[in-house]
Amino acid sequence: MALELRGITKRFPTVIANDDVSLAVQPGEIVALLGENGAGKTTLMNILFGLYTPDEGRVIIDGEELKHADPGAAIAAGVGMVHQHFMLVPVFTVAENVILGLEPLKGFDWIDRRTARKLVTEVSDRYNLSVDPDAMVEDIPVGVQQRVEIIKVLIRDARYIIFDEPTAVLTPQEVEEFFQIVRELKEDGKGVIFISHKLNEALEIADRIVVLRDGKSVGETNPRVATREQLAELMVGRPVLLTVDKEPATPEEVVLRVDNLVVLDDQAHRAVDGATLEVHAGEIVGIAGVQGNGQTELVESIMGMRPSLAGTVSVGGEDVTKHSPRQIHQLAVAHVPEDRQESGLVLSFTVTENMVLDSYYDPPYSRGVSMDWDAATQASQRLVDEYDVKTTRVDVPVSNLSGGNQQKVIVAREFDRDVKLVVASQPTRGVDVGSIEYIHARIVERRDQGAAVLLVSSELDEVMALSDRVLVMFKGRIAGEFDPMTASNTEVGLAMLGSEGGDDRVAS
Amino acid sequence: MTELPPDNQPDDAMADVPEQPSSEGRKMMRRMTGVDESWRQALVVPALSILLALIVGAVIIMVTDVDAWRLMREDPVAALGEMLEGVWVAYRALFLGAFGSVRAISETLFTATPLILAGLAVAVGFQTGLFNIGARGQMFMGGLAAVWVGLHVELPAVLHVSLAILAAIVVGGIWGGITGLLKARTGAHEVITTIMLNFVAAFFVLWALKTPAFQEEGSNLPQSAPLPESVRLPAIFGEQYRVNIGLLIAIAAVFFVYWLMYRSTLGFEFRATGFSPTASVYAGMNVSFLLTAVMFVSGALAGVAGSTMTQGLPPYTVTSNFAGTIGFDAIALALLGRSHPFGVLWAGLLFGALIAGGRSMQAAAGVSVDLVIVMQALIIVFIAAPELVRTIFRLKKAKAEPAQLTKGWGG
Numbered sequence: 001m002a003l004e005l006r007g008i009t010k011r012f013p014t015v016i017a018n019d020d021v022s023l024a025v026q027p028g029e030i031v032a033l034l035g036e037n038g039a040g041k042t043t044l045m046n047i048l049f050g051l052y053t054p055d056e057g058r059v060i061i062d063g064e065e066l067k068h069a070d071p072g073a074a075i076a077a078g079v080g081m082v083h084q085h086f087m088l089v090p091v092f093t094v095a096e097n098v099i100l101g102l103e104p105l106k107g108f109d110w111i112d113r114r115t116a117r118k119l120v121t122e123v124s125d126r127y128n129l130s131v132d133p134d135a136m137v138e139d140i141p142v143g144v145q146q147r148v149e150i151i152k153v154l155i156r157d158a159r160y161i162i163f164d165e166p167t168a169v170l171t172p173q174e175v176e177e178f179f180q181i182v183r184e185l186k187e188d189g190k191g192v193i194f195i196s197h198k199l200n201e202a203l204e205i206a207d208r209i210v211v212l213r214d215g216k217s218v219g220e221t222n223p224r225v226a227t228r229e230q231l232a233e234l235m236v237g238r239p240v241l242l243t244v245d246k247e248p249a250t251p252e253e254v255v256l257r258v259d260n261l262v263v264l265d266d267q268a269h270r271a272v273d274g275a276t277l278e279v280h281a282g283e284i285v286g287i288a289g290v291q292g293n294g295q296t297e298l299v300e301s302i303m304g305m306r307p308s309l310a311g312t313v314s315v316g317g318e319d320v321t322k323h324s325p326r327q328i329h330q331l332a333v334a335h336v337p338e339d340r341q342e343s344g345l346v347l348s349f350t351v352t353e354n355m356v357l358d359s360y361y362d363p364p365y366s367r368g369v370s371m372d373w374d375a376a377t378q379a380s381q382r383l384v385d386e387y388d389v390k391t392t393r394v395d396v397p398v399s400n401l402s403g404g405n406q407q408k409v410i411v412a413r414e415f416d417r418d419v420k421l422v423v424a425s426q427p428t429r430g431v432d433v434g435s436i437e438y439i440h441a442r443i444v445e446r447r448d449q450g451a452a453v454l455l456v457s458s459e460l461d462e463v464m465a466l467s468d469r470v471l472v473m474f475k476g477r478i479a480g481e482f483d484p485m486t487a488s489n490t491e492v493g494l495a496m497l498g499s500e501g502g503d504d505r506v507a508s
Numbered sequence: 509m510t511e512l513p514p515d516n517q518p519d520d521a522m523a524d525v526p527e528q529p530s531s532e533g534r535k536m537m538r539r540m541t542g543v544d545e546s547w548r549q550a551l552v553v554p555a556l557s558i559l560l561a562l563i564v565g566a567v568i569i570m571v572t573d574v575d576a577w578r579l580m581r582e583d584p585v586a587a588l589g590e591m592l593e594g595v596w597v598a599y600r601a602l603f604l605g606a607f608g609s610v611r612a613i614s615e616t617l618f619t620a621t622p623l624i625l626a627g628l629a630v631a632v633g634f635q636t637g638l639f640n641i642g643a644r645g646q647m648f649m650g651g652l653a654a655v656w657v658g659l660h661v662e663l664p665a666v667l668h669v670s671l672a673i674l675a676a677i678v679v680g681g682i683w684g685g686i687t688g689l690l691k692a693r694t695g696a697h698e699v700i701t702t703i704m705l706n707f708v709a710a711f712f713v714l715w716a717l718k719t720p721a722f723q724e725e726g727s728n729l730p731q732s733a734p735l736p737e738s739v740r741l742p743a744i745f746g747e748q749y750r751v752n753i754g755l756l757i758a759i760a761a762v763f764f765v766y767w768l769m770y771r772s773t774l775g776f777e778f779r780a781t782g783f784s785p786t787a788s789v790y791a792g793m794n795v796s797f798l799l800t801a802v803m804f805v806s807g808a809l810a811g812v813a814g815s816t817m818t819q820g821l822p823p824y825t826v827t828s829n830f831a832g833t834i835g836f837d838a839i840a841l842a843l844l845g846r847s848h849p850f851g852v853l854w855a856g857l858l859f860g861a862l863i864a865g866g867r868s869m870q871a872a873a874g875v876s877v878d879l880v881i882v883m884q885a886l887i888i889v890f891i892a893a894p895e896l897v898r899t900i901f902r903l904k905k906a907k908a909e910p911a912q913l914t915k916g917w918g919g
Contacts, residue, residue, distance in 0.1 A: 335790070346783045353780075
């Protein structure tokens with residue numbers, strides 16, 4: 001009894017996506033398939049699920065070979081897949097989505113909504129999914145939508161469940177809940193394949209970790225003995241620095257001052273409710289906090305993208321509370337935005353166009369009314385080389401690049417001038433390990449050159465590793481200040497949840 | 509399923525950006541309007557759509573051939589032959605009517621002129637993510653302004669023509685700009701406001717043409733006095749042919765729009781706003797200004813189209829429906845031209861040929877000119893449903909550039 005991939009090879013016109021990869025998962029086991037973007041994880045799973053035919057190798061499920069590429073056969077054999085992008089109808093209820101496309105069961109007709117509801121409720125109760133069968137899919141959070149996908153798979157009697165980057169769309173709390181569900185599935189004897197490029201998650205959840213690199217299986221380890229450093233080296237192919245290498249900060253004059261700022265969110269709630277903070281030249285101040293405590297609105301307001309209700313923001317002594325994004329940009333402020341695909345880049349623009357996205361209006365890129373694309377292309381080529389952006393050419397759409405390289409485009413654009421202040425939101429979210437190391441190094445480099453850095457991240461580890469001072473944001477206020485050298489993650493974590501603690505100097 | 513969408517980020521628009529279509533909606537619109545396509549993609553589907561439309565058109569000619577159907581019971585082979593001959597005759601007349609003589613070519617180019625200009629107007633909007641359905645109204649207002657200048661200003665020919673066109677640019681631009689401003693300030697959707705402003709413009713023209721400012725003295729008809737010689741667009745093939753310098757203006761506009769959208773600083777902002785309003789705000793662009801500005805440009809182009817239908821249309825007495833259906837044909841044309849200025853140029857020439865040829869097809873082959881409208885519509889249906897065309901011709905999914913291939917399989 002097992003699901004096995006034996007010697008899978010899959011070639012595409014220019015690349016070998018899988019090169020003699022073997023993988024097996026037993027019932028009641030969680031196997032993490034770890035690899036950087038482009039390592040061939042998704043191709044392998046698509047072969048397993050019958051979407052691609054392998055050029056060589058076999059897929060064997062409980063002793064039966066899966067001969068032809070056919071998702072129907074894979075489902076019938078007991079394989080279920082939860083895709084990264086959910087396949088749900090937003091305007092249908094949960095129950096309707098679950099029965100959609102299901103073969104009519106005995107005594108069960110697809111019009112029979114009551115049975116569908118009952119089925120959903122049963123599965124939901126059994127695995128503690130707490131999903132309301134009558135809720136409209138568009139009304140429920142992403143984390144719950146994912147559970148609907150899990151229910152779909154379970155109702156189809158899957159014994160082996162593949163999760164393709166399941167945590168990419170989840171908030172940290174949702175990730176915790178998700179892991180709990182995966183553990184329940186394991187208890188129930190399901191075999192789980194967990195595809196990820198996040199080391200911590202693989203170490204936390206898996207019984208066994210298989211690492212792919214450039215289409216090859218480069219190692220298999222036990223998470224109880226493996227370290228993050230070993231895994232990262234396996235994934236990237238060279239030793240990777242996971243901790244941030246930096247000297248103690250030498251803070252100088254105040255660059256960014258936020259005073260009693262109040263900002264409303266889209267629903268007109270006071271997302272930022274009297275936040276006060278200072279960032280000095282030559283230091284990195286990290287803002288830790290559970291997502292949704294006003295960090296997003298704070299940064300948007302500092303950058304002039306969201307009006308504030310009260311309070312002031314000043315940069316280098318100049319009051320910028322009412323400044324436009326461009327005016328703030330012109331005060332030598334660099335901004336790595338939280339949502340790189342929505343705000344930081346125009347995805348269908350080329351690398352070059354994105355490289356000049358916020359400086360296009362001045363020489364050398366603009367000669368008054370017309371653009372100088374030659375100058376822009378040259379600058380873009382230089383930045384691509386300098387910031388190690390991996391792309392075939394600079395005139396391809398930036399959407400062709402991997403997440404890490406897209407982020408490097410933003411970093412290159414924002415850092416390639418004299419900056420006094422860096423505001424970096426989630427600078428490494430969804431970015432592969434190698435690029436994380438790189439981006440962290442660049443941020444520290446900026447600090448050492450005298451810039452003030454405000455870092456916002458929902459990854460506590462990142463905040464603790466990179467910051468010289470850590471502020472905790474809770475319900476729109478700065479709820480505590482910590483020294484990352486002496487404070488423990490637990491202390492900071494408690495403050496993030498709103499309990500007393502930390503040094504209150506800044507909040508008062 | 510093998511092709512993962514490039515972005516998986518939740519779609520949350522910024523608070524201070526006027527309402528824009530959701531990112532899904534924008535993607536859909538980009539796919540339909542052809543913004544953001546490689547040139548090869550941009551060629552294949554329209555070309556095949558035209559071919560399909562010709563085939564369906566042939567079927568329509570055949571099944572509407574009443575005489576041949578009568579013959580069907582007695583001699584099916586002869587009936588079928590007659591039907592095919594009907595198709596041959598009709599398409600031959602269509603082709604000759606479009607390209608068969610200097611007059612035919614003149615008619616094609618003459619018909620294409622306002623189509624190209626109005627098509628550019630719509631395409632510029634598409635590039636910025638705006639659906640300008642108001643080309644008709646902008647043509648009306650621009651054209652009327654040109655008429656006013658024609659009737660009330662006395663100038664030597666070159667200056668008079670130029671001033672009239674300038675008036676059309678300004679007034680058409682303002683008429684379009686109103687929509688942009690409403691969208692920027694209040695979030696009013698441009699589709700609604702342009703449709704409504706079309707009505708306003710149409711009835712304004714109807715009223716204006718009955719006022720002494722436009723009417724010929726002693727006339728009670730809702731039409732303008734004849735425009736003076738000095739404001740008429742000069743013919744370029746000679747007086748006996750209708751094609752005039754409007755065509756040259758249209759071609760110049762094609763190059764201007766190309767420069768504007770792809771080479772100018774403003775065009776960079778236009779396109780950025782169209783693709784991602786959120787990123788434009790982040791990049792410090794003034795989205796409200798850009799929406800207004802692009803609608804001004806769009807309206808100005810439509811205004812020029814309107815002026816070619818007044819200053820350039822013999823007998824130079826302007827009636828209340830001088831904009832015709834050009835404002836709507838322009839949408840089809842921009843879609844066919846994949847929102848690219850050069851694409852619009854070719855699409856305009858094609859539609860010009862179809863319409864000009866259709867008129868002589870009706871005369872020579874007795875096939876209604878409505879067939880041309882049906883064919884235009886079919887072309888657009890096929891373009892809007894590229895998967896249908898790909899399936900019919902068993903094309904593979906558009907081959908992406910090599911670099912893009914990696915997207916499908918990575919982890």
